[in-house]
Every structure is written in C-alpha cells, then in structure tokens.
Amino acid sequence: MREDYIETEYKPKPDELVCEYYMEPADGVSFEKACNHMAGESSIDTWSDISTLSPEKAQELKPHVFSIDKERGVVKVAYKQDLFEIDSVPQILSAIAGNIMSMKLVKNLRLEDIAFPKDVLNSFRGPKYGLNGVRDLFGVYDRPLVGTIVKPKVGLSSEKHADVAYKSFVGGCDIVKDDENLTNQKFNAFDKRVKITLDAKEKAEKETGERKMYLCNITAPTCEEMLRRAEVINDLGGKYVMIDIITAGWSALQSLREATEDMDIAIHAHRCMHSVMTRNPRHGVNMVALAKLTRLIGHDQLHIGTVVGKMHGDKDEVLSLRDECALDYMPANDQLHILEQDWGNIKPMMPVASGGLEPGMIPDLYNMFGKDVIMQFGAGIHAHPMGTEAGATACRQSVEAALENITLEEYASNHKELQSALEKWG
Numbered sequence: 215m216r217e218d219y220i221e222t223e224y225k226p227k228p229d230e231l232v233c234e235y236y237m238e239p240a241d242g243v244s245f246e247k248a249c250n251h252m253a254g255e256s257s258i259d260t261w262s263d264i265s266t267l268s269p270e271k272a273q274e275l276k277p278h279v280f281s282i283d284k285e286r287g288v289v290k291v292a293y294k295q296d297l298f299e300i301d302s303v304p305q306i307l308s309a310i311a312g313n314i315m316s317m318k319l320v321k322n323l324r325l326e327d328i329a330f331p332k333d334v335l336n337s338f339r340g341p342k343y344g345l346n347g348v349r350d351l352f353g354v355y356d357r358p359l360v361g362t363i364v365k366p367k368v369g370l371s372s373e374k375h376a377d378v379a380y381k382s383f384v385g386g387c388d389i390v391k392d393d394e395n396l397t398n399q400k401f402n403a404f405d406k407r408v409k410i411t412l413d414a415k416e417k418a419e420k421e422t423g424e425r426k427m428y429l430c431n432i433t434a435p436t437c438e439e440m441l442r443r444a445e446v447i448n449d450l451g452g453k454y455v456m457i458d459i460i461t462a463g464w465s466a467l468q469s470l471r472e473a474t475e476d477m478d479i480a481i482h483a484h485r486c487m488h489s490v491m492t493r494n495p496r497h498g499v500n501m502v503a504l505a506k507l508t509r510l511i512g513h514d515q516l517h518i519g520t521v522v523g524k525m526h527g528d529k530d531e532v533l534s535l536r537d538e539c540a541l542d543y544m545p546a547n548d549q550l551h552i553l554e555q556d557w558g559n560i561k562p563m564m565p566v567a568s569g570g571l572e573p574g575m576i577p578d579l580y581n582m583f584g585k586d587v588i589m590q591f592g593a594g595i596h597a598h599p600m601g602t603e604a605g606a607t608a609c610r611q612s613v614e615a616a617l618e619n620i621t622l623e624e625y626a627s628n629h630k631e632l633q634s635a636l637e638k639w640g
C-alpha cells in the first residue's frame with residue numbers, strides 16, 4: 215500500500231468525484247493509516263506494496279484524501295474520473311462503498327455523500343418526468359398528492375386487490391400502489407392484477423373526473439422479466455411502474471430507465487431494505503447518497519420518510535432527503551455531511567412520505583413538506599372505521615383543511631369521515 219494518499223492542501227479538480235465518509239479507525243490503528251488504506255483500497259491499491267503499480271500510473275490515478283477531521287471522524291476524498299466507468303452506478307459503488315466497508319483497519323465506516331462532477335451527471339438520463347412531470351400526469355398543482363398502498367400487503371386475490379384499489383380511488387386517492395412485497399404470487403399474479411386494477415382505475419377516473427395512477431410493482435427475478443412487466447403496463451396504457459430499488463439492484467434500475475426512455479412510463483422508487491445500509495449512523499451508506507444515485511439514474515419519485523410515522527429518520531435527515539430530491543442546487547451543509555451539488559439538467563424527483571401515517575398527521579406533514587410531496591397511507595386508509603373509501607375521503611378532507619389553514623377539529627365538525635378518523639387515532 216502506497217503511503218501518499220493524504221494531501222490536506224489538495225484542492226479537488228472540478229471533474230473529480232468527491233466522497234465524504236464518517237470513519238472510526240480500528241483500535242491501535244492511526245486515523246491517518248486508516249484514511250490512507252481507505253483511499254488506496256477504494257481505487258488502485260491493496261494491503262502491501264505491489265511492484266506492478268508504477269509510480270507514473272499511481273500519479274495518474276491516485277485519489278487524494280484532502281480533508282481530515284479526526285474529532286468528528288470526517289474524511290473527504292477526491293477521486294479521478296478515470297477510476298470509474300462513469301455511467302455505471304454498480305461500478306462506482308463497488309469502488310467507493312465496496313471493500314473499504316470490510317477492512318479490519320476500520321471499526322466503522324459510512325459513506326455520507328457523493329458529489330458528482332458534470333461529466334458523471336451528463337452520463338445519466340435522470341428522471342423522465344420528474345417532480346413537475348408527475349404533476350402534469352395528474353393535472354394537480356396546488357396540493358400534495360394522496361396515495362394508498364393496498365393492504366393487506368399480500369394475500370388478496372387480484373379481484374379483491376382491484377376492488378380495494380377502486381374504493382381507494384373513488385374515495386379520493388390520486389395514487390394506489392402495490393406493497394413492496396407484492397409482485398407475482400400465486401394468489402395475485404402480476405399479469406392478471408395489472409389488467410383488472412388498471413380497469414378499476416379507469417372506472418374510478420370516469421366516476422370522479424380526476425386522473426388516477428396505479429403503481430404496479432414490477433420487481434422480478436430477472437431484468438428480462440422486470441422489463442417484460444414494464445412493457446405489459448405500457449401496452450395497457452398504464453403510466454407508472456413501481457420498483458424496489460435496493461432488492462432489484464442498480465443494474466436493474468439502469469436497465470429499467472433505459473427501457474422507459476421509449477415508453478410513457480414514470481418510475482416510483484420504493485426503498486425497502488435500505489435500512490440494512492442506512493440506519494446505523496456510524497457504518498454503511500447514508501440514505502442521502504442512495505437518493506442521489508436514484509435521482510441520477512432517473513426515477514420520478516422516491517420514499518424519503520415522514521419524521522412523524524412508523525419508520526426511522528429524524529427531521530434533519532428527512533428534510534435533507536427532500537431537498538436532495540427536489541432542489542436543482544443543493545448547498546453544502548457540513549454539520550449534516552451534505553456536499554454541494556449542482557444538478558445541472560437532472561430533473562428533480564417528487565418526494566414520497568409514507569409509513570405509519572393517518573389523516574390526522576397531514577397538517578404536520580404539510581407544514582414540513584409543503585405541497586410538493588406524495589403522502590401515502592396504508593393502514594391510515596384501510597383501518598378507517600368506516601372503511602377504505604371513507605379513509606381516502608378523510609385524507610382528502612384533511613388536505614383541504616391544511617390548505618385552508620382550518621383546524622382538523624373544526625373541519626371535521628361537518629365532515630364525518632375525518633371526524634371518524636380523529637376519533638380513532640386522536
């Protein structure tokens with residue numbers, strides 16, 4: 215292993231990819247040694263001094279550890295573009311979040327953020343629709359969008375699934391989605407579910423006069439099958455697919471985005487399993503980095519957490535995720551380990567708040583997120599005392615109250631569905 219990766223006077227070049235890490239060296243290992251090995255192992259080097267790495271090649275490709283803060287355990291590394299296949303998320307992650315996570319020399323290591331140079335941004339399509347295109351799909355511009363997840367998560371027949379979707383749509387949902395673990399089970403096969411649920415959506419559109427979207431989960435055993443499922447939806451006139459981004463994998467996501475360039479399909483990114491990497495603040499990968507990669511590849515909307523619901527994610531994290539989805543320019547925030555990012559021509563994504571939500575939480579969500587958010591309610595609709603349709607209606611009533619800045623109690627006094635929700639979940 216070379217010993218010259220640390221250069222704290224070095225100024226990253228505009229065309230370099232910069233990473234910020236949180237690092238704890240292993241006991242008895244100096245911070246500098248751990249930094250040096252991390253930079254080498256993530257790029258051109260390995261544990262001993264290899265004769266096959268010429269000084270010239272090392273000079274040409276070596277990364278620079280240009281910032282070290284031992285007190286906070288923060289390390290910043292500038293990587294030369296030539297180290298990467300710059301349009302491949304799998305390869306980029308294999309470098310900057312691969313072997314180094316396993317090194318004995320570190321006790322903990324977390325990839326906090328990645329700042330992409332222009333050439334990398336220009337190697338990706340980014341969202342096809344993005345936040346504003348999603349609004350155009352619905353023709354709704356002045357309020358948050360309301361969605362539901364059909365519950366139970368799995369178990370319903372395709373017919374029953376479509377019926378729950380229909381009731382959710384006519385009750386007021388803009389969006390009905392599959393749950394993350396519903397794909398192609400025997401009791402609810404993909405090809406049958408998508409057809410009859412899209413029919414139910416169209417029926418609800420005619421009855422309500424509102425545009426509705428069904429987000430069918432195309433997560434599949436192979437890329438070929440995933441893409442076939444996307445084609446089926448496209449051929450049926452569906453406008454959305456949903457994909458489980460972590461379990462499907464980064465190559466699948468890039469293949470999907472290439473395919474949707476020739477379809478009229480928006481992509482909803484579910485992040486189940488992200489917590490394997492993102493939950494531990496001292497080891498793994500920050501959800502911010504995963505969100506940026508999802509936007510780079512080109513998904514139109516992404517789950518970012520709720521602060522008030524059932525899943526982990528504090529306000530700083532969730533609002534940073536919202537900003538990374540929705541802003542064209544993300545300012546650096548040293549305290550939150552956020553690197554500056556100018557997104558150039560990469561469109562913003564629509565943030566999705568979901569997980570443990572019920573109608574009574576909407577004013578707080580609206581105060582936090584404003585109108586540019588999709589609020590999703592699973593049990594918050596399907597556990598409503600008056601049933602699914604009333605649960606959806608209660609959500610729309612709560613949105614109306616928030617927009618008009620009327621207290622829920624006052625609004626509920628002449629809106630029984632909201633009243634019933636407040637009584638149940640207080």
Ligand SMILES: O=C(COP(=O)(O)O)[C@H](O)[C@H](O)COP(=O)(O)O
Pocket residue numbers: 363393394484485486517518519520524525567568569570571590591592593594
């Ligand atoms: O099905 C749900 C929520 O159902 P419910 O509304 O019944 O809790 C989603 O999978 C979670 O929101 C995922 O969490 P996250 O959005 O944090 O990834």
Ligand SMILES: [Mg+2]
Pocket residue numbers: 363393394395
């Ligand atoms: Mg779910």
